[in-house]
Amino acid sequence: MTYTSLLTICLMLLSSVVSFAQKAPLRVGVVGLTHTHVHGILSLKNRNDIQVVGIVEPNRDLAQRYAQQHGYSMSIVFNTMDEMITATKPEAVTAFGTIYEHLAVVQTCAPKGIHVMVEKPLAVSLDHARKMEALAKKHHIQLLTNYETTWYPTNHEAYELLKKGAVGALSQVVIRDGHRGPKKIGVNAEFLDWLTDPVQNGGGALIDFGCYGANLMTWLQDGKKPTSVTAVTQQFQPENNPKVDDEATILLTYDHAKATIQASWNWPIGRKDLEIYGQTGAIYADNKYDLRVRHAEGYDQFREEARRLEERKAPYDDPFALLAAVVRQEIKLKPFDLSSLENNMVVVEILEAARKSAKTHKTINLSN
Structure with a gap:
């Protein structure tokens, strides 16, 4: 086998790996179940753009109730963000707890390079928002806010x-x-x-x-x-x-x-x-x-x-499709x-x- 042929095969294999990585579902962790907008992501079935790999919810009764409703296993439910991140290695998390808790989600996830999407509004105060903004910029993560x-x-x-x-x-x-x-x-x-x-x-x-x-x-x-x-x-x-x-x-x-x-x-x-x-x-x-x-x-x-x-056409019709597209760098959000x-x-x-x-x-x- 010539050097040129070997190089061609290597490039083809590399291209296949990159293509697979790009097409693999975005690994998403759900932090909190107390915001009922969470049903939007829990009810998603047969999606090829995102995969819920872990859930953080210390209220086991609530987690069990939603598990029965949506059919997920309690084996993916954890008490803390650190436990969920260590076990499931999400690329992004969606926050469905209180607005006050948004800061803690970014404080935990940003240093680990994990992207975050929160439910509206971004934060309970300008002080919280500025801390979240600083962390997102320092650690180069996407920080999105979802509105209906x-x-x-x-x-x-x-x-x-x-x-x-x-x-x-x-x-x-x-x-x-x-x-x-x-x-x-x-x-x-x-x-x-x-x-x-x-x-x-x-x-x-x-x-x-x-x-x-x-x-x-x-x-x-x-x-x-x-x-x-x-x-x-x-x-x-x-x-x-x-x-x-x-x-x-x-x-x-x-x-x-x-x-x-x-x-x-x-x-x-x-x-x-x-x-x-x-x-x-x-x-x-x-x-x-x-x-x-x-x-x-x-x-x-x-x-x-x-x-x-x-x-609207995908990924502009759904918050989770948009999150996956932004994290994968398939699209870039316009300023404001x-x-x-x-x-x-x-x-x-x-x-x-x-x-x-x-x-x-x-x-x-x-x-x-």
């Missing part, structure tokens, strides 16, 4: 229409998110315990649903911070939410635009919708699939276009993308200012 609305095709279509000038220059945005409240919609006890806790969740409706509006507006503004944040919080259900707000209105001002974020645990019907107003029309993302565009005609007349959209660390640092800054504004009854100015 990131996967809404209507929001992405609205963004594209705005950027193309379909309704003229942006003037204001109204974002409404929420439901009847955690207890009224019947969340399980493990979730309710911390979702209505001012330390573990960072607040009530202001944090739980205010983060959606802050995330979307930061994206629409290409990462620009608001010049000011003003917030009013109320408590309509003291019997259900005695320690936290359940009603929040947040006003963000920009040089030439404003945003009104209505975050509530008092909506009679659950909602996540977005209204964008420009100089010549308006865009309504009524829900995940239904979009309307109104073009102004005269004083109060308009021409309306309505359409129902399809799911909805899932990006840059965007979500601004989100936490807005939420912290909103919390301060509501407490002091003053407008909080932010520096860009």
Whole structure:
């Protein structure tokens, strides 16, 4: 066998190994089961892009209950992150515990080079967020934040229409998110315990649903911070939410635009919708699939276009597909993308200012 032939065979073998490594499922650990959004990853079957290799949950009763529901073995359930990491060697973890615990997840995983995706919001405070950001950058890991609305095709279509000038220059945005409240919609006890806790969740409706509006507006503004944040919080259900707000209105001002974020645990019907107003029309993302565009005609007349959209194409239709693609370096998130660390640092800054504004009854100015 000639040297050239031997080299060719070696290169072919190396190419095969690399190709296999790229196609192998991303090894994912699940940290915490108390956030009921965890059902999204536990219910996944026959996926070739991710594989759940370990779960961290000290509450054995909860872990057993979900094991029976989703069919995983209790042999992959561990009491601590270190035990799970040592035994299963995940490439990435998804955090489904309290928001306060997000920092500890990054503190454990980042030094080991393990990528992290947390449920919204990124952190309970700007202090936690800055520590998480520093660790992610120091150890070169991806740190993503997952929002349900990131996967809404209507929001992405609205963004594209705005950027193309379909309704003229942006003037204001109204974002409404929420439901009847955690207890009224019947969340399980493990979730309710911390979702209505001012330390573990960072607040009530202001944090739980205010983060959606802050995330979307930061994206629409290409990462620009608001010049000011003003917030009013109320408590309509003291019997259900005695320690936290359940009603929040947040006003963000920009040089030439404003945003009104209505975050509530008092909506009679659950909602996540977005209204964008420009100089010549308006865009309504009524829900995940239904979009309307109104073009102004005269004083109060308009021409309306309505359409129902399809799911976005993979990996932009699913948080776990996106996580795998980002970790595998198949795609690179744009600056201030909805899932990006840059965007979500601004989100936490807005939420912290909103919390301060509501407490002091003053407008909080932010520096860009």
